[in-house]
Amino acid sequence: MRIVISGGGTGGHIYPAIAFIKNVMAKDPTTEVLYIGTENGLESNIVPRNHIPFETIEITGFKRKLSFDNVKTIIRFLKGVSRSKKILKKFNPDIVIGTGGYVCGPVVYAAHQLKIPSIIHEQNSIPGLTNKFLSKYVTKIAISFEEAKEYFPKEKVVMTGNPRATEVLGNDGIKGKQSVGLSLTKKTVLIFGGSRGARPINEAVLSILDDFANRDYQILYITGEVHFEAVKKEVERAGNPNNVVIVPFLHNMPEVLAGVDLIVSRAGATSIAEFTSLGIPSILIPSPYVTNNHQEKNARSLERNEAAIVILEKDLVGGKLLHAIDEILFDQNKLQTMHLNAKKIGIQNASDRLYQLCLDAIKNKK
Missing domain, CATH: 3.40.50.2000 (Glycogen Phosphorylase B;)
Structure with missing residues (x-):
């Protein structure tokens, strides 16, 4: 052919x-x-x-x-x-x-x-x-x-x-976690705003670093190259919580995704395809700066199927984000239901x- x-x-x-x-x-x-x-x-x-x-x-x-x-x-x-x-x-x-x-x-x-x-x-x-x-x-x-x-x-x-969903299947989540220094026993939240990062997401995360330090789950936080140095300084000021790992970018995203329990991200179609194929629940913060507001429409599709929680950027504050993360990770039934619903949506x-x-x-x- x-x-x-x-x-x-x-x-x-x-x-x-x-x-x-x-x-x-x-x-x-x-x-x-x-x-x-x-x-x-x-x-x-x-x-x-x-x-x-x-x-x-x-x-x-x-x-x-x-x-x-x-x-x-x-x-x-x-x-x-x-x-x-x-x-x-x-x-x-x-x-x-x-x-x-x-x-x-x-x-x-x-x-x-x-x-x-x-x-x-x-x-x-x-x-x-x-x-x-x-x-x-x-x-x-x-x-x-x-x-x-x-x-x-x-x-x-x-x-x-x-x-793109096909590429993330069959990866070793344990190897992915080890590659960025994450615990193999704690539940893991991956937070990212795309390859260049997203300032509103970064600001919300930085405002709740102290709260993360008191949780028994761990955070892998991809800042984007542009924001990494500034975010790193803020994390250092917060005492470098040992359950928060920050990186500017990931070259082995499929591997890391395989070991993640929850994702906080924008609602780009490719990202959604990747994590729904793996059945990963998500908290979606659609970018309001895209044509036809298509990211919110993408996100609402998952929300209707109870596979995601949607927070609009204009409503995004640290406390609201923390509450949504806790709501999912502290309720094993909710976590499992969202996992199964995401898996149904994902086309492998x-x-x-x-x-x-x-x-x-x-x-x-x-």
């Missing part, structure tokens, strides 16, 4: 694509893959680092307001379609997959014009502009949240889940489902 994948802008579009590629290559090493992104996007570093062949096109996103820049974007889109056609004709893929971000717009649309089967993968509960546009032209639409169905043609939609074979969708789309074309 020959596959072209396109997606970029954020890790939420790129990492599911890479997870899928790794899964496909493990199944069939003869598969040939080409990734199309932008030269300046995050994907231009991440994809080649994973030894995946990479081509670029030039494209920018649409402004949501009326703007002359949108005229330039349309011109770039048409040029991007032309460039994508040349790349696709040369590579001759059996299928083209778009995982989101404006870069996949010209690529997937070019596939439609060349009559190549195509799939878009939507990670969030509310789709972005690009996937809404492409939904008219693709063969199938893979979704990760049931709530996304209403935005797409029903006959094209298939629930696959997020391929997402990559396999997406792979089967590809095979079906190719077969039906033939």
Whole structure:
């Protein structure tokens, strides 16, 4: 099989694509893959680092307001379609997959014009502009949240889940805990706000360090590189509680996740896919700065299924966060119920489902 994948802008579009590629290559090493992104996007570093062949096109996103820049974007889109056609004709893929971000717009649309089967993968509960546009032209639409169905043609939609969930399965939680100096016997709370951290979460956590010191659970606190030094000083002022471990970033997140009992985090689609596949209960603090407020919609989906507690950023204070953590960890029945509910939501074979969708789309074309 020959596959072209396109997606970029954020890790939420790129990492599911890479997870899928790794899964496909493990199944069939003869598969040939080409990734199309932008030269300046995050994907231009991440994809080649994973030894995946990479081509670029030039494209920018649409402004949501009326703007002359949108005229330039349309011109770039048409040029991007032309460039994508040349790349696709040369590579001759059996299928083209778009995982989101404006870069996949010209690529997937070019596939439609060349009559190549195509799939878009939507990670969030509310789709972005690009996937809404492409939904008219693709063969199938893979979704990760049931709530996304209403935005797409029903006959094209298939629930696959997020391929990133596959990567966190089968890891050694004991090894993960040991790697960051955590106790193997205490319940563990992982707190993080994304790769760059989140100031409101950091402030709430710092305000309750003294309270954490008196709890019999332990905290693994990922500050983000930007905030690490400032947070480290505050932790030192609090006497370096021996049940609080702080790190700027984790390179072995799947391993560590396998040993965690509770997560406090933003509500990005990729993160949710990872910890629901493991059945980890969560306290979600959605970022209010994302398009269409999609993180809150993601979080509310888990809350409705009693797999998460949601605290909006505007309501976030240390005392409220501490109460929510205590409420879950001090009630074994609640912890177990949330674990089972999260597990029900999590789709552990997402990559396999997406792979089967590809095979079906190719077969039906033939």
